[in-house]
Amino acid sequence: MPTILCYGDSNTFGTAPMAHLDDDRRFGFGERWVEVMRQALGADWWVVEEGLPGRTTVLDDPIEGIYKNGLTYLTPCLESHRPLDIVTIALGTNDLKARFHMPPGDIAAGAGILVETVAKALAAFGQSAKVLLIAPPPILEVGCLADMFAGGAVKSRAFATQYEAVAARLGAGFLDAGSVIASSKVDGIHFDLPEHQKLGQAVAAAVRRL
Template sequence: MANILAFGDSNTWGLIPGTKERYPWGKRWTSIVQDKLDDGRIIEDGLCGRTTVFDDQLRPFRKGAEILPLSIESNYPLDAAIIMLGTNDCKTIFHANSHIIGKGLELCLDELEKYIAPEKILVVSPIKLGEEVYLPGKDPEFDKASVAVSKNLRQEYEKIAKRRGNQFLAASDFATPSSVDDEHMDEKGHEKLSAAIIEKLEEMQIA
């Protein structure tokens, strides 16, 4: 049985848009993938607010590259990994463009590749932020520039994955953020993303 680490932020954890609650098993994409795997185990490691490399002074312990070694070792051995980070890196507090966020992603990949072959790592660029994500009642930690940066992550991540020999999938090709908060996927988004990931895992001869 293949052990597959799913490392990400709130859209991997399964946050229900506009709440602090989590989609139940069978609704979040990680669990849908698990239920459809013939011979594999998804290890869920999603955390709300997680970044690639940025320390969030408002929310500690969210730095992905720092936490990854612990997650890898505690779940060892791993046969494959899915990594979907970058949305929180777009927050105004970090002032990061897509190139810098890509550098952060690479530090995460460096950690994964110490234990997992590059071709067994699936890099998933996150969904785009909605145009009104920064409005009151949604998430003012973002602004208009954040939305623009989120749109550029697909191209940046694809370029990185191709250069490093990783697999690539763009979540934004299959899912959009809910209009409730312009940041998180609804149930349909989780379902569509899970189908795309299952197909990709089959291509990778993991599922």
């Protein structure tokens, strides 16, 4: 049975658009894009949902915790779920937080380090997996998260080009999520429920192409 690991942040976790900072609602199991993808692929696929709110590409978060660093947990996660056939990586939105001062090119480079880590970690066991690098959609600076992500909207509009270049260089598959969905106007970061549906279908199609 082919196995897919979906490695991401709160949008992989399924966090609903936040009306306020204490709003921690999560969409249901059958509603999140990862589950939509699984349903589209069919029962012959095993899907591991690995989303952590606040997860970055390769950055320790001094406010939310160093465990938010996506690089730190990736190798043990890969070892826990191997053998794997496909790994999707959808990270970078949290790197836009004002506290990090990261240009989009560096964020994309961080995502590239994760792609390379997949190959290195699995090679230690004589295994390999195809990687689908997903560029997050542009964000909006609105609502309760506007201050936290101040300056991030402009940077996020460069994600598609930067991520596609990284994917091409590393031989990974690529999906521009911004060509399929838009961030919610409620908080500018998370996805409304219809967007989860659209993204799940798009990722399933991209997985089939791999």
